[in-house]
Amino acid sequence: MKSGLVIATVAVSVIGSCSDAAPTTAGERLRVAVSFFPIAEVVRRVSGDAASDEIEITTLVPPGEEAHEYDPTARQITHLEDADVVFFLGNDFQPNIEKAIASLPGTVVRSDLLENVEMLDDGDDADTHVWLDPMNMATMARTAAQVLSDAIPALAGTFANNAATYIRELAELDELFAVGLSECDSTLLLTTHRAFAYLADAYRLQYSAIAGTSPGDEPAAKSLAATVELAAQNGVTTVFFEENLPSELAATVADEIGARISALATAESLNGDQIAAGETYLSLMHRNLEALRSGLSCR
Amino acid sequence: MSTPILEVENLGVKYGSHHGAHHGRSDALYDVSFEVRRGELVGVIGPNGAGKSTMFKAICGLVNHSGVVEVNGVHCHDRTDRMDLAYIPQRNDSDLTFPITVGELVLAGRRRFNSWWQRPAAADRAAADDALHKVLLGGTESCSLTELSGGQLQRAYLARALAQQASVVLLDESLSGVDEPTTAELFEVFNTLSADGTAMLVATHDLALARRRFKRCLAINGTLRGDGTPEQTLSPNILDATFGSLGRS
Amino acid sequence: MNWLTEPFQAEFMQRALLATIIIGIVAPVVGTWVVLRRMANLGDAMSHGTLAGVGLAYAAGVNVLFGAMGAGVLIAALLLWFSTNRRLGQETVIAVLGTAFFAIGVVVISRLDTGVALTHFLFGRVLTVTWGDIWLNLALGGAAVLVVSALFNELRLASFDHVQAEQVGVHVELVQAILVLLLAVVVVISLRAVGTIMAVTMLVTPAAxxxxxxxxxxxxxLLGVVFGVGEGVGGLLVSYHLSSSPGATIGLVAAAVFAVTFAITLPRRMPHHHRPFG
Structure with a gap:
């Protein structure tokens, strides 16, 4: 089924090159669209140097924009229709983008990178930040390598190598987290919004969030009071808030129990400054680890 | 008694200089000149829309106007020069449900003797109380305006003018929709104030009433059509000019 | 009794209580004049319009309260300017200005990459009010109450009969301008706690x-203040126990009090009633 689609795609891209006004020298580059930052990171690492020569990657969510509620512009949807492959995360993580992708013509290969990722059973308001577990990133890298190899079989070896390298780096990161968070005075991770369930699950931390998953969520007064009590009982000394989001809620709880606040990156988008500083998923996660080790008093 | 307390010379008002502009003619009022003496009670007659209210507002400096208004021999340049004037609006122009008591209404007249930051002093309260008694409303200080009859309301406004020690009071249609006993009562109060030296101009479109009650009438329709005793002012010629054919019924 | 005290054990609820009480006092003190002078639609436009200042201040990294205040003053100034055009009624100018500024606010806030949600300002975040907010509100609100009490007489004269007021020396237009500024102050102190939409509720409903x-x-x-504080505290309590939005719950309680008051006073407002005199 999948290879059939790919053949159709390649055929379309060949036909496309005949009618296109400005074909590139060595024929058409593979047009790959990705939904947002972690996916872009995976695809870029897997395609490696081929990215510039053979593959053209565009990211839907612009730098610094909020990823969940992002609504693709009319121009972006037109570009999406011209794409060969689209990588995204399903499961209602980005409803507007998923809607746009669902309406694309059958010629576009759609790859939901949640495939093969083990989802947490997290109730109604489920956390979707699967990429905060590095091993999920590894799974996504494997899937991406497969899809890209199907699209450009000639580069299958390169993609496999690139993926293997990236997965090794991710495994090292995973090891650092596992060791770094194994002996901590506090085992309760408390954050503003419910975005770190996968991270907490991977490293056996208890997890609680002040508000729901959406950045606009507000807790009810009673549940805020309950959170304060939970934090006090667990001797929480640091309340974490999401980098780039307001810290008031975290500050309110921290204030009650005499704790401090500290930022954690959700790594769902980079702002302009972070891009200029050359930040990557790995660098963000290394900083997250430091913040966690200090906030949870780990040895 | 000889010097005029209010002198109006060549008063004119263009349409559009206040709200409710009409079209077609350019002057709402032109070339109005007259004098009023201390303690005089003057009826101002004319049909609705003839410019009686406009004239009052111009005299009070509330609308842009040409010509000269002098009060107590002082040329009025802006509104603050006219604290000796009191304007009593038509009944429909005030919000009677406004949470203000009769006592507070009358005290409003005392503001001219105080600065913005000053509260009414004992002397002000005494003057307000005095004024209320003069208009036969003693003891109604704490009433709200909705509790007053039409005649009582006019008297309460008169008390405010008294408290303000205005030398000239302009009453706009204060006799409309008021029954005969109430009218009699009001004129009793007018006469009291008049005896005290307060000049009063009372606008009305009721000719029969004007004939009976006033010694002097001004006939207004766009300009001053007549000025004199009711017999002089309400002559057929002047009535034609003022009211058209309606006036002779 | 526990029902009353339990919610206020945590300090954040005590701050929420204080913020609500400040609004409950200041909003009706100013709102009394807004209701009497029939300026409620201006209050509505002002509260929505301040969103422009909030958005721009956020984008510039300035305290949003200053932005809101700036937008309020700008709206007031533009209102005075546009109102000199006789072709347009004041209510038209008010609607144009209010919606235009609101639209600026929505566009700016939705383009911000700080993850600040529009709903934070429309409905407030009373649970995250800081001591800094409270001190600022106390200062601004205290100033507003002082201004109203200092100008009480002038406001009364100008509002009941502006013609007579001018005659006895009241600067009616200045009083009006000050009142519009006070309106902006109320919106500003309501912003963090109950939000801009509920600011209108607190301004108008208790006073009504x-x-x-x-x-x-x-x-x-005084009654307005009693209602305002009662509705604010009552709404906060109810919202705690129902786990509902504090701002909206306060608004509901205020509306319920108004409905009851309206029903109770209905017989009194019937046309046939006796006049004690003549």
Whole structure:
């Protein structure tokens, strides 16, 4: 089924090159669209140097924009229709983008990178930040390598190598987290919004969030009071808030129990400054680890 | 008694200089000149829309106007020069449900003797109380305006003018929709104030009433059509000019 | 009793209580005049319009309260300017300005990459009010109450009969301008706690209830404050126990009080009633 689609795609891209006004020298580059930052990171690492020569990657969510509620512009949807492959995360993580992708013509290969990722059973308001577990990133890298190899079989070896390298780096990161968070005075991770369930699950931390998953969520007064009590009982000394989001809620709880606040990156988008500083998923996660080790008093 | 307390010379008002502009003619009022003496009670007659209210507002400096208004021999340049004037609006122009008591209404007249930051002093309260008694409303200080009859309301406004020690009071249609006993009562109060030296101009479109009650009438329709005793002012010629054919019924 | 005290054990709820009480006092003190002078639609436009200032201040990294205040003053100034055009009624100018500024606010806030949600300002975040907010509100609100009490007489004269007021020396237009500024102050102090939409509720509803009952202005102001504080605290309590949005719950309680007051005073407002005199 999948290879059939790919053949159709390649055929379309060949036909496309005949009618296109400005074909590139060595024929058409593979047009790959990705939904947002972690996916872009995976695809870029897997395609490696081929990215510039053979593959053209565009990211839907612009730098610094909020990823969940992002609504693709009319121009972006037109570009999406011209794409060969689209990588995204399903499961209602980005409803507007998923809607746009669902309406694309059958010629576009759609790859939901949640495939093969083990989802947490997290109730109604489920956390979707699967990429905060590095091993999920590894799974996504494997899937991406497969899809890209199907699209450009000639580069299958390169993609496999690139993926293997990236997965090794991710495994090292995973090891650092596992060791770094194994002996901590506090085992309760408390954050503003419910975005770190996968991270907490991977490293056996208890997890609680002040508000729901959406950045606009507000807790009810009673549940805020309950959170304060939970934090006090667990001797929480640091309340974490999401980098780039307001810290008031975290500050309110921290204030009650005499704790401090500290930022954690959700790594769902980079702002302009972070891009200029050359930040990557790995660098963000290394900083997250430091913040966690200090906030949870780990040895 | 000889010097005029209010002198109006060549008063004119263009349409559009206040709200409710009409079209077609350019002057709402032109070339109005007259004098009023201390303690005089003057009826101002004319049909609705003839410019009686406009004239009052111009005299009070509330609308842009040409010509000269002098009060107590002082040329009025802006509104603050006219604290000796009191304007009593038509009944429909005030919000009677406004949470203000009769006592507070009358005290409003005392503001001219105080600065913005000053509260009414004992002397002000005494003057307000005095004024209320003069208009036969003693003891109604704490009433709200909705509790007053039409005649009582006019008297309460008169008390405010008294408290303000205005030398000239302009009453706009204060006799409309008021029954005969109430009218009699009001004129009793007018006469009291008049005896005290307060000049009063009372606008009305009721000719029969004007004939009976006033010694002097001004006939207004766009300009001053007549000025004199009711017999002089309400002559057929002047009535034609003022009211058209309606006036002779 | 526990029902009353339990919610306020945590300090954040004590801060929420204080913020609500400040609004409950200041909003009706100013709102009394807004209701009497029939300026409620201006209050509405002002509260929505301040969103522009909030958005721009956020984008510039300035305290949003200053942005809101700036937008409020700008709206007031533009209103005075546009109102000199006789072709347009004031309510038209008010609607144009209010919606235009609101639209600026929505566009700016939705383009911000700080993850600040529009709903934070529309409905407030009373649970995250800081001591800094409270001190600022106390200062601004205290100033507003002082101004109103200093100008109480002038406001009364200008509002009841502006013609006579001018004659006896009241600067009616200045009083009006000050009142519009006070309106902006109320919106600003409501912003963090109950949000811009509920700011109008607190401005108008308690004062409207008081208007139905009060015989004079002092009564109306005091009753308005009693209603405002009662509705604010009551709404906060109810929202705690129902786990509902504090701002919206306060608004509901205020509306319920108004409905009851309206029903109670209905017989009194019937046309046939006796006049004690003549």
């Amino acid at each position: 209830s008081a208007r139905l009952l009060a015989r004079n202005l002092r009564q109306m102001t």
